Every structure is written in C-alpha cells, then in structure tokens.
Amino acid sequence: MAARLPTWAWVTGLTAGATAVVVALAIQADHGPRPTAATAKPKTSASPRVHASAAPAPSAPPALPDGSGTGRRIVYSVGEKRVWMVDATGKATRTFAVWPGTVSPLPGRYSITLRTQSLKGSDGVEIEHVMYFTKTSGVNIAFSNALDGSSPPPANGQKLGGVRLHKEDGAALWAFGDRGTRVAVVK
Known part of the structure; x- marks a missing residue:
C-alpha cells in the first residue's frame, strides 16, 4: 500500500512550484520590450477658464x-x-546622447567595418549591437549598448573605445547601420 503525503507537503510543493513559475515569468518579462508612455494631446475644455x-x-x-x-x-x-542618424535626403531622422569611451576617434569619415550581435566589452560589461568603425591609438572604436541598458562603469585608467548608447538607441542604430554605412565624426 502506498503511503499518502500529508496535506502540508502538498501545499508546500504547490506553493514552491507556483513561486518558481512567477519568478520565471518575471525574468522573461524583464528581458522583453519596455512599454513607452503615450503622449496625450491636451483636450479642449468647454470651461471658459x-x-x-x-x-x-x-x-x-x-x-x-x-x-x-x-x-x-x-x-x-x-x-x-x-x-x-541621417537619411538619404540629408535629414536627421533620430538623434540621441551617448557615453563616449576614454579614447575618442579623430574627426573624419569612416564606415561600419564589422558588426557583432553581442560580446563582453573591454570593460567587462555584456554588450550588444556592436558596430566597429575605426581604430585610434590601437583601440577599436565602436557603437554599442549594454545588455542591461546601463551606462558604462568608471574606466579606472583603461583605454576604452566604446561609444555606449541607451538600449533603445542601440537597437535603432543597429537597424540603421549595416556594414559599409558611412560614419562622420565631428568635433
């Protein structure tokens, strides 16, 4: 005859299972796209004020x-x-702030020479949407964004050539800049 499990064991098992499912779903949701707030236009008021x-x-x-x-x-x-990001007509379609590395590229004309989906940056941070476009003082210069969306940590004397972007800007630049896309660096 098979021994029956006490009720408390069933409840504990089911609670642990449910907690594991909730944690797994939360982790999965954390890696998904972030909703953005819609901008509402002001409504006209019937009030005379x-x-x-x-x-x-x-x-x-x-x-x-x-x-x-x-x-x-x-x-x-x-x-x-x-x-x-500038379209074929010369109109800027998007602009955004970046965090430059400690080594800056010289002003000039370049092009995207290599694209890498993801890797560990020279600062030890997991990065994605890496687009290399030049080398300065032996340091590769590339656009990228941290997988977790964070800004770069302090350089601590390291020579870093990564031009770090916000996560959504990194995805947009990755979609815009294929290998061979021109890059103009200005002062």
Whole structure:
C-alpha cells in the first residue's frame, strides 16, 4: 500500500512550484520590450477658464552639425556626445546622447567595418549591437549598448573605445547601420 503525503507537503510543493513559475515569468518579462508612455494631446475644455501650463514647451533636438557630409550616414559629435542618424535626403531622422569611451576617434569619415550581435566589452560589461568603425591609438572604436541598458562603469585608467548608447538607441542604430554605412565624426 502506498503511503499518502500529508496535506502540508502538498501545499508546500504547490506553493514552491507556483513561486518558481512567477519568478520565471518575471525574468522573461524583464528581458522583453519596455512599454513607452503615450503622449496625450491636451483636450479642449468647454470651461471658459484659461488653463496655463507649468511645463515648458519641448525644445527642438540639437541641429545636425555643419560639415558632417551629405547623404545617408551616422554622425557622431565627440564634443556634444551625440549621434544623429541621417537619411538619404540629408535629414536627421533620430538623434540621441551617448557615453563616449576614454579614447575618442579623430574627426573624419569612416564606415561600419564589422558588426557583432553581442560580446563582453573591454570593460567587462555584456554588450550588444556592436558596430566597429575605426581604430585610434590601437583601440577599436565602436557603437554599442549594454545588455542591461546601463551606462558604462568608471574606466579606472583603461583605454576604452566604446561609444555606449541607451538600449533603445542601440537597437535603432543597429537597424540603421549595416556594414559599409558611412560614419562622420565631428568635433
């Protein structure tokens, strides 16, 4: 005759199983896309009162630097710590701030020479969307973003050439910049 398990053993087992499933789903959800808040337009009011807004009007994105070339390209301003994605008509379609490494590329014209989906960066951080475009003082210079979306840790005297992006900007640049895409580096 088979021995029966006491009720407390069943409850403990089921609770542990349910907890494991919730943890697994939470980890899976953490690696998924992040929702973004929709921007709602102000509704017109039937009220005769005037509503003043305390929020300042959004400022225009920084203009594409002069002398950055023509046509479809990626523009990286070392001084502004900013990247622009420029379409074939010369219009900037997206711009975003970046965290430069300790070694900066010299101003000039380059192109994406190698793309790597993911690897461990020279700073020890797991990175993705790695797009190499030059080498300066023996250090490879590339755009990338941390897998966990974090900013780079302090360099501690290391020579680092990674131009780190926010996770969503890294994905956008990866989709935009194939091997051979031109990169213009300006001051």
